[in-house]
Amino acid sequence: MNLLKIIHCTINPQKYSFIPVRICLGYMRQIRLQTTDIPPKENSSDDVSTKVKPTKQSNLMEFFDTTENLYESKIIHGRWWYIDELRLKSNEDLHKLWYVLLKERNRLLTMEEEYRHQHELFPSPERIDKVEESMRNILSVVRERDMAYNLLETGKTGEQTPQIRETSFGLLRYYKPKERIVPFYKNRYYQLLWGKRKAEAWTSIFKRRYNEFQEHQEHQETNRIRKIVANVIQKYPHLRNEEGRVMEDYKQRYDFEHYSIPKRLARRPKLRAHQTVWN
């Protein structure tokens, strides 16, 4: 019978960072990579460390691109990593991929500077954006996993709850608590933003007018959506009893937001750190 040899091998660590790749040898079959492995990244074949192996090159040469791609005006490269692809990877793989992308970004940035110095056009500058996009996607996946873990363990996401604070103009604003080095009584910037929080008497008329305006806008939006929903119900009479649900659906579709923070939210007691139910 025709046997398939599956070989585990570790590729040169500098290229693939200790990730094992399974190669199926059969009858002229394509090399297939498992889902736990990392598919070829952009410029994987043009990596510095595999092509160039001189005797006494310092590790700083990893900042440069010494392949033939220097002289081309357009470099063929892959796309960025989608979030769905990254969700399949284990945490270790994501961690390793992060550093691969980091080194690649540094390399592209040095080459950009070099081309600029030589008064040449940098070929395919979108590579940097793709790498940055992939890095952002990795962080969002890590954040999702963190939130899921916290929900399972503690019942709350570990995210911060934005506080609602009244500014000196009488407007309500969301405030994200941050860790600052300088305490608030000495922090000039913080005092300018959040120092005076009591709304004085002169702001009441403006608050009133602003609220009127906001409510008017909300009214207009609801009426508009109500007309659409009425048309829909006329078309599909079986939805007559489910008007509320249809309204909610269309509100979501048209990105209907509450323009102001309703009063009942403003007056409720402050949420403390251990009490989180925001979304």
Added chain:
Amino acid sequence: MTPRYPKWQPGDPKHRIFFPEFWMRIMRPQENRPLRPNVVRFECHIEMTKNDIKQYLEKIYKVETLDVTTIIQQGKENRHPITSEIIDPDPDKKFAYVFLKNETFDYPDLWRGKMPSDELLRDERRMVSATSKQNAQLIHRPGISNWFR
């Protein structure tokens, strides 16, 4: 996560960053400021500290460093010619001079004499020579077309 990593205070456990967002790029030494052989000039993310740079290079790139000096260069504030209002200011840059341990670094010559625009120049020259040859034939007999020869 980075660059706003939490503040460390005495008594805290050692702080570890798993996904550093910092970037660094190697720059040529400035013309008016030649460097020693074991010094490399970097441009880095503006919120990196000297300790950050040292650990970055030692842990990710395995380059041993003696010392790091940093300097922030303010970007040019481009002002409107008439109102002198600041429009589109250039971003501030941070440069780091890294002193290597037991290593010398010379900014490499990646181009090896060739430039990517050389091919375009060669094409241009070819075009110019071809047209000049054509013109040389025509100039002596103005008024006669090409096919009459």
